[in-house]
Amino acid sequence: VTARLPDARRTGFVSLVGAGPGDPDLLTAAALDRLRRADLVLYDALVPPALALLAGHAQRFCVGKRAGRPLVNQETVNALMIRAARRGQRVVRLKAGDPFVLGRGGEEALALQAAGVAFEVVPGVTAAIAAPGLAGIPVTHRGLASAFVVVSGHDPEAYGPILDGLPPNGLTIVALMALGASRAIGQRLLAKGWKGLTPAAVITAASTDRSSCWRGTLSELAAGPAAVADALGQVDPGTLVIGEVVALAAVLGGQAAGHLPSAGVGS
Amino acid sequence: VTARLPDARRTGFVSLVGAGPGDPDLLTAAALDRLRRADLVLYDALVPPALALLAGHAQRFCVGKRAGRPLVNQETVNALMIRAARRGQRVVRLKAGDPFVLGRGGEEALALQAAGVAFEVVPGVTAAIAAPGLAGIPVTHRGLASAFVVVSGHDPEAYGPILDGLPPNGLTIVALMALGASRAIGQRLLAKGWKGLTPAAVITAASTDRSSCWRGTLSELAAGPAAVADALGQVDPGTLVIGEVVALAAVLGGQAAGHLPSAGVGS
Numbered sequence: 001v002t003a004r005l006p007d008a009r010r011t012g013f014v015s016l017v018g019a020g021p022g023d024p025d026l027l028t029a030a031a032l033d034r035l036r037r038a039d040l041v042l043y044d045a046l047v048p049p050a051l052a053l054l055a056g057h058a059q060r061f062c063v064g065k066r067a068g069r070p071l072v073n074q075e076t077v078n079a080l081m082i083r084a085a086r087r088g089q090r091v092v093r094l095k096a097g098d099p100f101v102l103g104r105g106g107e108e109a110l111a112l113q114a115a116g117v118a119f120e121v122v123p124g125v126t127a128a129i130a131a132p133g134l135a136g137i138p139v140t141h142r143g144l145a146s147a148f149v150v151v152s153g154h155d156p157e158a159y160g161p162i163l164d165g166l167p168p169n170g171l172t173i174v175a176l177m178a179l180g181a182s183r184a185i186g187q188r189l190l191a192k193g194w195k196g197l198t199p200a201a202v203i204t205a206a207s208t209d210r211s212s213c214w215r216g217t218l219s220e221l222a223a224g225p226a227a228v229a230d231a232l233g234q235v236d237p238g239t240l241v242i243g244e245v246v247a248l249a250a251v252l253g254g255q256a257a258g259h260l261p262s263a264g265v266g267s
Numbered sequence: 268v269t270a271r272l273p274d275a276r277r278t279g280f281v282s283l284v285g286a287g288p289g290d291p292d293l294l295t296a297a298a299l300d301r302l303r304r305a306d307l308v309l310y311d312a313l314v315p316p317a318l319a320l321l322a323g324h325a326q327r328f329c330v331g332k333r334a335g336r337p338l339v340n341q342e343t344v345n346a347l348m349i350r351a352a353r354r355g356q357r358v359v360r361l362k363a364g365d366p367f368v369l370g371r372g373g374e375e376a377l378a379l380q381a382a383g384v385a386f387e388v389v390p391g392v393t394a395a396i397a398a399p400g401l402a403g404i405p406v407t408h409r410g411l412a413s414a415f416v417v418v419s420g421h422d423p424e425a426y427g428p429i430l431d432g433l434p435p436n437g438l439t440i441v442a443l444m445a446l447g448a449s450r451a452i453g454q455r456l457l458a459k460g461w462k463g464l465t466p467a468a469v470i471t472a473a474s475t476d477r478s479s480c481w482r483g484t485l486s487e488l489a490a491g492p493a494a495v496a497d498a499l500g501q502v503d504p505g506t507l508v509i510g511e512v513v514a515l516a517a518v519l520g521g522q523a524a525g526h527l528p529s530a531g532v533g534s
Contacts, residue, residue, distance in 0.1 A: 020390075024296065028287070028295055028392060098400065106409075106519070109519050121400050123396060140367065141374070147425065149415070150417075151414040155413065252373070252377065
């Protein structure tokens, strides 16, 4: 690993950085490095502001969406990154989880490429794996699930054809941004022959102090949002997990509070 | 994030830690913290020894498998962790990628739970997302793939029924430990109606100086290992990626060398 970043005094540079699921201790060393050297940080609404504060001297702006309403539209985000980089600034575009998992990171990279702006992608810890993991749910486990699929809960036309073809055992389904879709997904899988007793979980605000985990069955999930959303509230992003691995949380769920002991990064 | 680790002088503790894909800069802050405070580090053969060296004063042992041959069997790994923890040691079980993605992390957690040993899981950056990402391939991208599935290339009886039901567009397939299975997976998908021109890539040793990326089509993949394995060698772990998103690497593949500029963690 001998390459060096270009000299920020001469040429601007954009880092598309994965922030992980929320806990500052789950930032990568590369993410911390880029934040500390940043001149400008543009962070998503789902990224806790405490993470953006780790950027020592940078200007910080919250962009992205909250509850479907964009604070700043995508074209503006692209324009802000490009303008700052052309002025020679070091820009961090801080995105929840991994930049390339359901976060429009690819579109932003294409915009930077088209504008001739140098950039890099810094992978992050995705909530699709960390949210269940911190709740004691391994997305794979020998004899229960040898694979997992990650979908977005936003669009039934996108997740529908994928879920419809999955065998009703042997893998784990993870749906991100799925609080609103949990009932529809539950009903869809039951209609395709999945057992009503298949374990299911919904984790909100994984890796933070506010995290909570609802566990039940596919039947309960399909019985309507009352079982899930009322118990958890809808303020935080929700990760839906369906499959036999969820049952392991009854044994491994000692971290069910869903956050790590502190390594002191954010304190 | 107010919890604290138990006092290592009184009670042992095991951290099942995700090491990420290989670059020390892709370790999380929590992983670095646990390594630096460890008394004993047990690391997989796929974890670069340089990462284990970040543990300042710990004893370090390479366990796990290389090319299918276990160096130390799973029962011995479990016994080593449990014995050290009972002696009051702070143990780090360092696993490639994320501990719960195809790495027997769940089995180790169950063994620790059964032995009454306190433990935690520290999620990591999985190669399933980072390997394609660093090669300029977003696993999801609006209009191309709204979902991705992760399978192991080890067992056709496990990945077969899952791949067979997937629609031939709209999602990305990622297969880990897949160099040996690339031909069989390619042929299987063609037989299910996937287009021969579907873009495919195989990335080896992602995020390290040795990383390389082969790109071609599903037809080429199915034409036999010569196209892939001869070009890349079989020493390093391989990540197979299939789907329209692979075409984006032609534009975004500026990081095709597959590693990040250094943040200085490993140097």
